[in-house]
Amino acid sequence: MSEPAKGISRADVSHLAGLARIDLSEAELDHFAAELPAILEHVAVVQQAAGDDVEAMSHPVPVNNVFREDVVVPCLTPEEALAGAPASEQQRFLVPKILGED
Amino acid sequence: MSETLVPVDEALTRYDPVMGLEIHIELNTATKMFCGCPTEFGAEPNTQVCPVCLALPGALPVVNAKAIESAIRIGLALNCEIAEWCRFARKNYFYPDMPKNFQTSQYDEPIAFDGHVDVEVDGETYRIDIERAHMEEDTGKSLHVGGSTGRIHGADFSLVDYNRAGIPLIEIVTRTIEVPGDKAAAVARAYVSYVRDLIGGLGVSDVRMDQGSLRADVNLSLKPKGSTTLGTRSETKNVNSFRSVERAVRYEISRHAGILDEGGSVLQETRHFHEDTGTTSSGREKSDADDYRYFPEPDLAPVSPSREWVEELRATLPEPPAVRRARLQADWGFSDLEMRDTIGAGALQLVADTIEAGATPQAARKWWLGEMARRANEQGADLDSLGITPLQVAEIQALIDAGRINDKLARSVFDGVIAGEGTPEEVIVGRQLEVVSDDGALGEAVDRAIAGDPDAAQKIRDGKQAAAGALIGAVMKEMRGQADAGRVRELILEKLT
Numbered sequence: 001m002s003e004p005a006k007g008i009s010r011a012d013v014s015h016l017a018g019l020a021r022i023d024l025s026e027a028e029l030d031h032f033a034a035e036l037p038a039i040l041e042h043v044a045v046v047q048q049a050a051g052d053d054v055e056a057m058s059h060p061v062p063v064n065n066v067f068r069e070d071v072v073v074p075c076l077t078p079e080e081a082l083a084g085a086p087a088s089e090q091q092r093f094l095v096p097k098i099l100g101e102d
Numbered sequence: 103m104s105e106t107l108v109p110v111d112e113a114l115t116r117y118d119p120v121m122g123l124e125i126h127i128e129l130n131t132a133t134k135m136f137c138g139c140p141t142e143f144g145a146e147p148n149t150q151v152c153p154v155c156l157a158l159p160g161a162l163p164v165v166n167a168k169a170i171e172s173a174i175r176i177g178l179a180l181n182c183e184i185a186e187w188c189r190f191a192r193k194n195y196f197y198p199d200m201p202k203n204f205q206t207s208q209y210d211e212p213i214a215f216d217g218h219v220d221v222e223v224d225g226e227t228y229r230i231d232i233e234r235a236h237m238e239e240d241t242g243k244s245l246h247v248g249g250s251t252g253r254i255h256g257a258d259f260s261l262v263d264y265n266r267a268g269i270p271l272i273e274i275v276t277r278t279i280e281v282p283g284d285k286a287a288a289v290a291r292a293y294v295s296y297v298r299d300l301i302g303g304l305g306v307s308d309v310r311m312d313q314g315s316l317r318a319d320v321n322l323s324l325k326p327k328g329s330t331t332l333g334t335r336s337e338t339k340n341v342n343s344f345r346s347v348e349r350a351v352r353y354e355i356s357r358h359a360g361i362l363d364e365g366g367s368v369l370q371e372t373r374h375f376h377e378d379t380g381t382t383s384s385g386r387e388k389s390d391a392d393d394y395r396y397f398p399e400p401d402l403a404p405v406s407p408s409r410e411w412v413e414e415l416r417a418t419l420p421e422p423p424a425v426r427r428a429r430l431q432a433d434w435g436f437s438d439l440e441m442r443d444t445i446g447a448g449a450l451q452l453v454a455d456t457i458e459a460g461a462t463p464q465a466a467r468k469w470w471l472g473e474m475a476r477r478a479n480e481q482g483a484d485l486d487s488l489g490i491t492p493l494q495v496a497e498i499q500a501l502i503d504a505g506r507i508n509d510k511l512a513r514s515v516f517d518g519v520i521a522g523e524g525t526p527e528e529v530i531v532g533r534q535l536e537v538v539s540d541d542g543a544l545g546e547a548v549d550r551a552i553a554g555d556p557d558a559a560q561k562i563r564d565g566k567q568a569a570a571g572a573l574i575g576a577v578m579k580e581m582r583g584q585a586d587a588g589r590v591r592e593l594i595l596e597k598l599t
Contacts, residue, residue: 019395058398058399058400058404059398059400063403064187064403064404065403065404065405065407066164066402066403067164067166067167068138068165068167069167070132070166070167070168071133072132072133072138072139072140073133073137073152075139075150075151075152076151076153076156077149078147081151081156081264082148084158090261091146091147091148093261093262095244095260095261096260097248097258097259
């Protein structure tokens, strides 16, 4: 990653909110456009703590190749699977109309 | 908006197509990529799901070792390098067929990269460079209800079955393919067909386009002749047969040329291919790659296949396709042309399996490239989705060899088998198709044929055996094709000479 951008525009916040499907009000957009750059500045300070000799890591411990055998284990029943669904039909999860938002 | 389509031949006088092909292969592991749910095709909805593939809170994925092994074997078969170390990544987007709200995939660290394959079209070899083959998981299946059935637009709501969610996929991505424009569609088809045979030969996938275990996306752009600047590409999905791959390429060439001729610009978007019309329609506009906000998957340990393991797996690879083809051609005694036609029709494996099941090479070739190719063509389907297996074709040929049916009746047996009337044997009984070789019944029909055509009979008595054809024809007609033609000829000659 390059250096975090100092300026985060209102448009950037709006775009990010859209990607995350978070509905932000006009006031909230203003608020986060001011707040996010401050957070990124703090992160930039933390990033300086690690020198160039320290590799970025995605996992807390260096473990590779954690596999399981290709053996079937019991599944949920359809009733169990659908138990938490707000709505279902034909043994399937019923979800609102897809697209339209695109 | 109506689109101006430029005939492909005309478009190719002004533009050169640049293609990229993405193939998704569903692995045939017993369990899913990250959980132990089974992967049977066609199971009742939501019967092969668990907390991991439904993304219930707290569920943690664990990688299927067999899927890694299959991925490495595919990479090796594609002449790729195998990564010493790689990670999974989260590809973030919201869509209900993916309950986690991200797809576990690989980003800039694919398990296999920098490969190539050589495909043949009309006797010319074209090298297709493989950029990468990476591991990911399949999504669930949505049923869009309301509006026009099955279509996304106009749907009122969707019903989701997560049986397929989490089934291991390998995505194979080519580098840009630039071949002479008039060969582009055929090369695209030949490549997909080649990969099907290659992966099928590894035994790691069913590679059935009609069942979605092999799916192709066609990326295409045009650049004006003489230009080196790439045009904007479209990405056509839902291309579910080899024939459709070819048609999708041709349609997009026509469509892009129409837009560019009018000075317009091609929109970078996903398009859906329609089998019935051979056209594509706009899907969604492609969002920026960055919008997926890929990041390394923290819940899965990185994969670091030892070089020893890779070499062990390399040793399990079947002979390379070119070597195999040469061996099969020699074994089968096919001419170059017969072999090329067999490969071109996508029938190599079907013919091989039919021979394996006992048919002679020429019989196997005859049925698949004749009768079956004709049916596939009529239906706009691929040979392997006709509903008849190589084993059944071999059985039917065995029945012909045994004199139980003849070639003509065999066609009716094919009809019956494809229509689901049972095994070839059951179809013969059910449709009463057995050849009559009983001399009593045949003798009477022969007598009537002789009486009905005294001229032909006299010619045979005079030694002109060629005249027997007319009498054989009359007998076959009376017996509705169900006579043993060889025996009929013998009886006619016995009676008249």
